Amino acid sequence: GEPHQVNPSHGGQVTHRPGNQLSLCSLLEMGFSETQAKEMHEGATKSRGKHVPSVMTALLLLGLNPSSILKIMQKCPEVYSLKGADLQQRIDHLRKMGLVEGSLQRMISHYPKIMLLPVKRVNMVSRLLREKCLFTIHQVTEILRDSPEVLEEDLAQLEYKFQYAYFRMGVRQPEMVKAKLFRLPLSELRCRHCFLERRGLYQTPDKKGQTLILNPALKDVLCVSEETYLTQVAMATAEEFHVFRKLMAREQEEKGREDEYSSDE
Amino acid sequence: TKWAATRPTFPATELALHNFDTSYSIQLRDLWPSIRVAMLSEQKYGALINSFSSAPNVITELEAQGCKDFISIDCTRNEVHQSSLDSMTSHRDSAELDPAALQPSMSPDIKCLVFPKGDISRFNPARPDSSGILGYYLLDAASVLPVLALDVQPGHTVLDLCAAPGGKTLALLQTHSVNHLWANDLSGSRTMRLRRTLQSYLPKEFLEENKIHITSTDGRQLGMTEEKSFERVLVDVPCTTDRHSAMVEENNIFKRSRTKERQKLPLLQTQLLLAGIQATRGGGNIVYSTCSLSQLQNECVVQQAISLAQQELGITVQVQDLRWFAQCFSDTFHFAPQLSVGELVLPHLCANFGPIYMCKLQRMN
Ligand SMILES: C[S@@+](CC[C@H](N)C(=O)[O-])C[C@H]1O[C@@H](n2cnc3c(N)ncnc32)[C@H](O)[C@@H]1O
Numbered sequence: 001g002e003p004h005q006v007n008p009s010h011g012g013q014v015t016h017r018p019g020n021q022l023s024l025c026s027l028l029e030m031g032f033s034e035t036q037a038k039e040m041h042e043g044a045t046k047s048r049g050k051h052v053p054s055v056m057t058a059l060l061l062l063g064l065n066p067s068s069i070l071k072i073m074q075k076c077p078e079v080y081s082l083k084g085a086d087l088q089q090r091i092d093h094l095r096k097m098g099l100v101e102g103s104l105q106r107m108i109s110h111y112p113k114i115m116l117l118p119v120k121r122v123n124m125v126s127r128l129l130r131e132k133c134l135f136t137i138h139q140v141t142e143i144l145r146d147s148p149e150v151l152e153e154d155l156a157q158l159e160y161k162f163q164y165a166y167f168r169m170g171v172r173q174p175e176m177v178k179a180k181l182f183r184l185p186l187s188e189l190r191c192r193h194c195f196l197e198r199r200g201l202y203q204t205p206d207k208k209g210q211t212l213i214l215n216p217a218l219k220d221v222l223c224v225s226e227e228t229y230l231t232q233v234a235m236a237t238a239e240e241f242h243v244f245r246k247l248m249a250r251e252q253e254e255k256g257r258e259d260e261y262s263s264d265e
Numbered sequence: 266t267k268w269a270a271t272r273p274t275f276p277a278t279e280l281a282l283h284n285f286d287t288s289y290s291i292q293l294r295d296l297w298p299s300i301r302v303a304m305l306s307e308q309k310y311g312a313l314i315n316s317f318s319s320a321p322n323v324i325t326e327l328e329a330q331g332c333k334d335f336i337s338i339d340c341t342r343n344e345v346h347q348s349s350l351d352s353m354t355s356h357r358d359s360a361e362l363d364p365a366a367l368q369p370s371m372s373p374d375i376k377c378l379v380f381p382k383g384d385i386s387r388f389n390p391a392r393p394d395s396s397g398i399l400g401y402y403l404l405d406a407a408s409v410l411p412v413l414a415l416d417v418q419p420g421h422t423v424l425d426l427c428a429a430p431g432g433k434t435l436a437l438l439q440t441h442s443v444n445h446l447w448a449n450d451l452s453g454s455r456t457m458r459l460r461r462t463l464q465s466y467l468p469k470e471f472l473e474e475n476k477i478h479i480t481s482t483d484g485r486q487l488g489m490t491e492e493k494s495f496e497r498v499l500v501d502v503p504c505t506t507d508r509h510s511a512m513v514e515e516n517n518i519f520k521r522s523r524t525k526e527r528q529k530l531p532l533l534q535t536q537l538l539l540a541g542i543q544a545t546r547g548g549g550n551i552v553y554s555t556c557s558l559s560q561l562q563n564e565c566v567v568q569q570a571i572s573l574a575q576q577e578l579g580i581t582v583q584v585q586d587l588r589w590f591a592q593c594f595s596d597t598f599h600f601a602p603q604l605s606v607g608e609l610v611l612p613h614l615c616a617n618f619g620p621i622y623m624c625k626l627q628r629m630n
Contacts, residue, residue: 195302198301198302198305198306199298199299199301199302200286200290200297200298200301201298235295235298236298236299236302239383239614239615240299240302240613240614240615242383243383243385243614243615244302244306244614246385247306247307247385247614250307250385251307
């Protein structure tokens with residue numbers, strides 16, 4: 001039996017509170033249109049953020065305009081509940097990681113969830129990328145910029161994906177960055193790679209890095225639509241790939257179960 | 266010894282694949298990648314219905330899971346019209362074709378259920394009826410095709426020259442037309458397996474009726490000893506078993522230690538086919554089959570055997586056109602386009618059966 005929310009059309013009545021509450025007026029002052037302000041206010045009230053004004057300030061300081069801020073809040077209402085100081089610290093930290101103006105804003109607009117991740121998490125992932133996967137600092141920045149999703153991934157899974165590309169496919173770090181490797185789930189990477197491999201169009205290089213055939217570039221395998229991948233690289237039909245995907249899922253599931261059994265012993 | 270120590274040892278499956286890549290990319294060209302990925306992925310099975318089992322509702326239960334008997338369905342849907350046969354003959358050099366061979370006819374009463382194209386469901390193991398007889402036998406559905414093509418008719422005496430482990434023998438027996446069946450296999454242990462298969466699928470009485478004769482001898486000798494004894498002969502020869510060789514390390518014919526044996530396969534296959542031809546009565550049919558894509562083990566063996574039969578045994582055999590047959594089953598299987606002789610089922614992810622090659626021959630004298 002929680003008290004019910006205020007009807008948004010009467011929202012104006014509860015805005016004139018001092019302190020950390022957000023008022024419609026202040027939103028209008030920040031440059032939001034009336035409808036935008038109403039929507040923001042409604043969202044803020046719903047998520048009961050206590051420090052919304054300081055969050056708004058931090059976002060405005062980033063140079064984001066009201067309509068992109070509104071979009072961010074719609075995509076990720078959890079941002080309302082942040083503390084402005086925490087948010088500012090996270091943004092500063094991302095800058096320190098080498099994300100320059102422009103790409104920082106683009107990244108936050110495209111992937112607002114990044115604002116929810118503690119500095120510690122970002123550090124852990126970037127350390128893993130540098131120390132275990134031997135990416136350069138500059139490459140790590142590029143990875144974060146192109147695929148911020150990487151920050152949310154399970155660390156063991158992340159390392160495994162790197163190792164898959166490195167050892168199984170014989171791809172080096174610069175090519176991984178170019179191919180935006182970390183955008184794709186491991187299952188999709190494996191599907192596209194194994195499909196090519198079984199068709200005889202991809203080979204794991206030997207110890208000297210040699211193959212009998214010319215492997216396609218990783219970016220041509222990963223950074224293209226499925227249709228392009230099928231017609232330009234795999235030279236296969238969508239039906240074949242569709243069945244292959246199902247078979248791979250089952251193979252992996254059964255392999256996982258096997259591994260479980262053997263590690264139980 | 267230094268050599269041996271530094272020489273890399275490749276798994277036989279890799280040797281097999283390398284061998285296939287080399288020969289099949291030339292033989293099959295742009296079809297090869299699709300076949301390759303299919304052979305390296307899980308194959309599909311068919312459930313050969315055992316009409317000797319009294320287990321209830323076998324077919325309805327399978328149908329409830331989404332399976333269908335590909336034989337009755339394809340045969341009714343793809344009725345072969347004389348006009349399409351005419352147009353087919355005009356395409357190919359028909360000089361050596363017997364017009365009678367174009368009368369479509371195949372072994373009756375065989376039912377084999379498969380999941381539809383693109384469906385990767387698996388079959389449950391077959392259940393026994395009250396007397397322990399199993400309701401169906403799981404096999405590569407394409408391996409039923411050589412048996413269908415053999416066109417066994419009531420009263421026929423049939424020889425299954427290389428029969429173990431017995432999938433095709435069992436399919437032959439489903440026709441209920443076989444008057445007498447001789448099942449042979451060189452390998453003693455495999456003949457034991459054949460015996461066990463038949464025991465799990467046929468009632469005791471049936472096995473005791475002396476309708477089936479099981480032997481374990483070199484099939485090459487049966488040509489002489491059993492000359493002109495059978496209306497129908499199935500010659501399902503040992504081959505490079507391509508799918509198995511690409512996937513399974515154990516018992517792999519591409520192991521270095523088995524190189525000689527592998528190289529001699531086309532010779533052995535030719536001799537077995539010749540023996541089969543010799544054991545056939547005049548007017549009778551032979552079906553030669555393999556589970557390989559290799560031209561050398563398929564078309565070349567058939568052509569070699571035909572000319573040797575003529576030259577050395579004075580036996581004339583004619584190739585029977587099976588294009589009507591391939592057309593009939595084209596909804597279920599992928600057939601290779603235009604072989605010089607015979608038909609070849611190509612593995613494909615959407616219909617992952619085969620490879621199965623078959624060629625039907627008729628002994629003319
Ligand atoms: C492809 S398998 C036959 C499969 C069987 N027709 C079926 O459908 O279950 C080939 C068989 O030929 C047998 N074989 C090899 N050499 C032979 C020979 N010289 N004479 C007879 N059989 C032989 C092998 O032991 C093997 O079981």
